[in-house]
Amino acid sequence: xxxxxxxxxxxxxxxxxxxxxxxxxxxxxxxxxxxxxxxxxxxxxxxxxxxxxxxxxxxxxxxxxxxxxxxxxxxxxxxxxxxxxxxxxxxxxxxxxxxxxxxxxxxxxxxxxxxxxxxxxxxxxxxxxxxxxxxxxxxxxxxxxxxx
Numbered sequence: 001x002x003x004x005x006x007x008x009x010x011x012x013x014x015x016x017x018x019x020x021x022x023x024x025x026x027x028x029x030x031x032x033x034x035x036x037x038x039x040x041x042x043x044x045x046x047x048x049x050x051x052x053x054x055x056x057x058x059x060x061x062x063x064x065x066x067x068x069x070x071x072x073x074x075x076x077x078x079x080x081x082x083x084x085x086x087x088x089x090x091x092x093x094x095x096x097x098x099x100x101x102x103x104x105x106x107x108x109x110x111x112x113x114x115x116x117x118x119x120x121x122x123x124x125x126x127x128x129x130x131x132x133x134x135x136x137x138x139x140x141x142x143x144x145x146x147x148x
Contacts, residue, residue: 004142005062006138008132015049023041026044058105060138065145069103074103078120079146080117082138084139087112090111094129101126102126103129114129116142
């Protein structure tokens with residue numbers, strides 16, 4: 001059983017921007033003819049959509065005693081108590097409170113986050129910062145794994 005999984009998908013407005021990038025690319029190629037216009041339209045839209053999809057493909061999971069966030073796989077036993085961050089506190093931890101040694105899965109379009117201290121004395125990372133749409137569920141999943 002997987003207690004928590006979230007994909008940090010890009011907002012819908014970014015997909016509209018992808019279409020607008022395609023239109024702009026097509027219009028840039030319009031002086032060269034209809035075929036370059038269509039190629040620019042399709043190619044620009046496709047490239048922008050691929051980049052949007054890739055940026056929004058990051059997942060956060062709690063599975064088999066590990067917190068998996070992006071490319072990191074951290075044992076829950078090496079983590080402290082999770083701290084729920086509302087929009088204002090999350091913004092503070094992304095900016096003036098941030099530690100450059102911290103591991104961050106940061107998506108600015110997600111206002112809330114979870115911060116968890118790393119308790120492993122061998123790890124120089126002071127904390128993990130995770131943008132999440134549901135910090136309560138993520139904290140609950142981490143606590144459930146710790147209790148098991």
